[in-house]
Amino acid sequence: DAGITQSPRHKVTETGTPVTLRCHQTENHRYMYWYRQDPGHGLRLIHYSYGVKDTDKGEVSDGYSVSRSKTEDFLLTLESATSSQTSVYFCAGGDRYNEQFFGPGTRLTVL
Amino acid sequence: AQSVTQLDSQVPVFEEAPVELRCNYSSSVSVYLFWYVQYPNQGLQLLLKYLSGSTLVESINGFEAEFNKSQTSFHLRKPSVHISDTAEYFCAVSARGFGNEKLTFGTGTRLTIIP
Numbered sequence: 001d002a003g004i005t006q007s008p009r010h011k012v013t014e015t016g017t018p019v020t021l022r023c024h025q026t027e028n029h030r031y032m033y034w035y036r037q038d039p040g041h042g043l044r045l046i047h048y049s050y051g052v053k054d055t056d057k058g059e060v061s062d063g064y065s066v067s068r069s070k071t072e073d074f075l076l077t078l079e080s081a082t083s084s085q086t087s088v089y090f091c092a093g094g095d096r097y098n099e100q101f102f103g104p105g106t107r108l109t110v111l
Numbered sequence: 112a113q114s115v116t117q118l119d120s121q122v123p124v125f126e127e128a129p130v131e132l133r134c135n136y137s138s139s140v141s142v143y144l145f146w147y148v149q150y151p152n153q154g155l156q157l158l159l160k161y162l163s164g165s166t167l168v169e170s171i172n173g174f175e176a177e178f179n180k181s182q183t184s185f186h187l188r189k190p191s192v193h194i195s196d197t198a199e200y201f202c203a204v205s206a207r208g209f210g211n212e213k214l215t216f217g218t219g220t221r222l223t224i225i226p
Binding site: 033040041043 | 117120143145147153154155156157160162201205212213214216217218219
């Protein structure tokens with residue numbers, strides 16, 4: 001029972017390089033979400049998806065894009081990574097009542 | 112839009128003592144309310160939720176929270192804490208109804224249990 005998995009779990013990259021984080025779910029959640037977690041800010045929504053090929057922006061979407069070509073997979077792309085995007089990224093899936101189930105997180109460091 | 116305020120960023124408590132973690136929310140519409148827990152180096156797990164009905168909700172590990180509409184609060188309580196309760200706790204709110212599929216999180220409260 002994998003639930004929601006994220007890959008990679010850790011990544012170090014350099015400023016200006018593109019980065020893609022992957023979220024995979026086995027629970028057939030309709031909705032999927034990408035958050036970033038930073039000290040003092042809690043979790044902030046980057047983008048979310050309400051179905052295959054249907055996505056929308058969250059509160060901190062600048063510099064990020066997403067894609068969902070299959071129900072199971074939700075990709076987050078940093079087109080050109082910056083040091084301000086150093087963070088822990090969480091993927092989540094959800095259905096009714098906005099209850100969400102989270103992956104283990106990806107720690108991204110941009111040097 | 113909704114917002115959540117968790118005034119206490121850190122709460123130290125002695126083992127077996129009671130604890131209350133405060134959560135206040137703001138919303139112009141009816142809401143669902145959640146508490147999530149994050150253990151070190153892990154993702155968030157749902158602790159308990161208020162959707163409708165009884166305003167007092169409980170978790171399987173002894174936590175409870177009470178929805179107070181007049182005070183727009185959803186405080187989390189436990190009568191006797193254990194070392195294993197050491198974690199960060201996040202309160203979250205979402206609007207009821209179709210088309211409102213997003214959660215808004217508070218900034219979290221780090222609960223530290225002192226032996």
